[in-house]
Amino acid sequence: MSRSDPNNSGDPGRRDDERRADVPGGDPLAPSETPDDSVLLTARGIRKSFGDNEVLRSIDLEVRRGEVVVLIGPSGSGKTTVLRSLNGLETPDAGTIDFEGGPSLDFAAPIAKASRFALRDRSAMVFQQHNLFPHMTVIENVIEGPVRVQRVPKPQAIAEASALLDRVGLADKRDAYPFELSGGQQQRVGIVRALALKPRLLLFDEPTSALDPELVGEVLQVIKELADEGWTMVVVTHELGFARQAADEVLFMDGGVVVERGAPAQIFTKPTEERTRRFLDRILRPLDEDGSDSPDST
Amino acid sequence: MADGWQLFLESFWPIVVGGLTGTIPLALASFAIGLVLALAVALMRLSKNRVVSGIARFYISVIRGTPLLVQLFVIFYGMPSIGIVLDPWPSAIIAFSLNVGGYAAEVIRAAILSVPKGQWEAGYTIGMSPGTALRRIILPQAARVSVPPLSNTFISLVKDTSLASLILVTELFRVAENIAAFSGQFMLIYLEAALIYWLFCLVLSSGQSMLEKRLDRYVAQ
Ligand SMILES: Nc1ncnc2c1ncn2[C@@H]1O[C@H](COP(=O)(O)OP(=O)(O)O)[C@@H](O)[C@H]1O
Numbered sequence: 001m002s003r004s005d006p007n008n009s010g011d012p013g014r015r016d017d018e019r020r021a022d023v024p025g026g027d028p029l030a031p032s033e034t035p036d037d038s039v040l041l042t043a044r045g046i047r048k049s050f051g052d053n054e055v056l057r058s059i060d061l062e063v064r065r066g067e068v069v070v071l072i073g074p075s076g077s078g079k080t081t082v083l084r085s086l087n088g089l090e091t092p093d094a095g096t097i098d099f100e101g102g103p104s105l106d107f108a109a110p111i112a113k114a115s116r117f118a119l120r121d122r123s124a125m126v127f128q129q130h131n132l133f134p135h136m137t138v139i140e141n142v143i144e145g146p147v148r149v150q151r152v153p154k155p156q157a158i159a160e161a162s163a164l165l166d167r168v169g170l171a172d173k174r175d176a177y178p179f180e181l182s183g184g185q186q187q188r189v190g191i192v193r194a195l196a197l198k199p200r201l202l203l204f205d206e207p208t209s210a211l212d213p214e215l216v217g218e219v220l221q222v223i224k225e226l227a228d229e230g231w232t233m234v235v236v237t238h239e240l241g242f243a244r245q246a247a248d249e250v251l252f253m254d255g256g257v258v259v260e261r262g263a264p265a266q267i268f269t270k271p272t273e274e275r276t277r278r279f280l281d282r283i284l285r286p287l288d289e290d291g292s293d294s295p296d297s298t
Numbered sequence: 299m300a301d302g303w304q305l306f307l308e309s310f311w312p313i314v315v316g317g318l319t320g321t322i323p324l325a326l327a328s329f330a331i332g333l334v335l336a337l338a339v340a341l342m343r344l345s346k347n348r349v350v351s352g353i354a355r356f357y358i359s360v361i362r363g364t365p366l367l368v369q370l371f372v373i374f375y376g377m378p379s380i381g382i383v384l385d386p387w388p389s390a391i392i393a394f395s396l397n398v399g400g401y402a403a404e405v406i407r408a409a410i411l412s413v414p415k416g417q418w419e420a421g422y423t424i425g426m427s428p429g430t431a432l433r434r435i436i437l438p439q440a441a442r443v444s445v446p447p448l449s450n451t452f453i454s455l456v457k458d459t460s461l462a463s464l465i466l467v468t469e470l471f472r473v474a475e476n477i478a479a480f481s482g483q484f485m486l487i488y489l490e491a492a493l494i495y496w497l498f499c500l501v502l503s504s505g506q507s508m509l510e511k512r513l514d515r516y517v518a519q
């Protein structure tokens with residue numbers, strides 16, 4: 001039942017050719033399709049419980065091509081679970097996820113394995129703890145997906161991976177093992193590993209929160225560049241400066257619901273919901289006991 | 299005394315040959331088959347299906363809860379009474395493989411569980427199936443963790459194969475027994491056999507350290 005079995009072409013989860021919309025000879029960091037602003041992904045009414053713990057209570061989310069959606073919210077509000085649901089790592093209890101051009105999943109019924117793989121094929125996740133494969137060198141980490149899963153010829157995968165590593169300033173680290181890299185370098189490799197799959201959607205789960213403060217900038221810089229180049233992404237982050245600059249839309253989640261959504265300028269300066277205002281206050285002024293002032297009054 | 303020394307020298311090489319042609323092949327074959335079995339049992343034990351994991355649990359419990367000598371005798375002396383007659387060598391390989399399968403399964407299971415969950419998820423996010431993630435991502439990391447305990451299992455196995463002398467397999471200890479019985483020098487010959495087992499184990503231990511070093515190359519020292 002291995003999906004990487006070359007004889008297993010009957011598996012509808014395999015749409016490698018579709019997934020790898022190649023840009024011949026083009027910029028290795030360029031997104032896999034021309035950005036227009038049509039809808040790429042629609043999620044409706046996503047619900048998820050772990051036992052009695054209702055973690056997501058009807059989440060709606062729409063991501064347009066080339067758009068950067070930033071999810072913010074307190075710890076435990078369900079942000080990671082949203083990303084994992086979009087990547088098929090978690091199966092919601094209810095709701096629908098539609099990817100433009102398929103797949104289209106309705107979680108009311110049991111989901112076929114193939115559709116979950118198809119969903120996973122469309123997006124790639126960058127984790128909080130980079131989760132690089134420790135037994136593989138940097139270049140091996142990056143080409144693993146293209147070569148083993150997408151069946152890209154190895155020389156081509158190596159050439160593409162090298163170009164990507166070069167773009168994030170890690171050309172000289174290609175034969176290093178992950179433990180030999182700094183946290184920021186590890187996370188940049190994590191990003192390159194996701195990019196090498198040429199996904200339609202990039203998912204970032206707090207990509208900088210495990211890093212030492214002086215390493216945060218180099219990682220945010222890479223993500224910002226990808227955003228500027230038109231990659232479509234959903235980013236969970238507490239870096240409000242980044243969100244303000246890069247986001248097209250900001251969603252504030254709390255208790256498993258999207259409390260408020262809007263343009264960054266609106267959310268950060270004139271939040272309409274009390275809960276949003278209190279959350280932003282806590283992040284911007286963590287030492288201030290009195291959270292009654294709204295951030296725009298300062 | 300000079301006679302004793304003479305006997306020691308004359309019997310040394312035959313006993314070593316018994317080790318090289320009996321003990322070591324028996325241990326290697328049983329270990330190789332046992333590891334494959336152990337991996338299967340470990341995966342069954344990790345299965346969410348209760349029947350499947352129950353079967354694995356039962357197997358491990360029986361193997362670990364009964365003496366190896368009894369397992370060996372059941373296969374060689376017991377099975378003929380239900381119509382299955384096996385030669386000494388196949389009987390020994392079956393018994394030792396089943397035994398390794400039970401002990402190594404727990405080692406492999408623990409090693410698989412010691413790989414962080416994020417490694418599975420990183421495999422999934424690059425599109426791998428569980429089988430591919432297991433093979434490419436999880437097992438290589440689990441292998442590193444399980445080399446020390448599995449090496450110990452192997453070294454124990456090398457020594458345990460002396461039990462095969464009781465079902466007429468010509469291995470190191472059976473050669474020594476024959477010489478001892480023939481010469482009457484039990485103390486001398488049995489100590490010599492012990493010495494040769496010990497030498498074998500020293501070689502295996504140094505092989506183990508080399509393997510560990512090699513597998514540790516990607517881990518911060
Ligand atoms: N696999 C799981 N099993 C049980 N509870 C979980 C699991 N994953 C997440 N949760 C719970 O779901 C809630 C939301 O978690 P998460 O999505 O990680 O939130 P966030 O990323 O916003 O911090 C938390 O209460 C967490 O304990």
Ligand SMILES: [Mg+2]
Nearest residue numbers: 079080205206
């Ligand atoms: Mg989280």
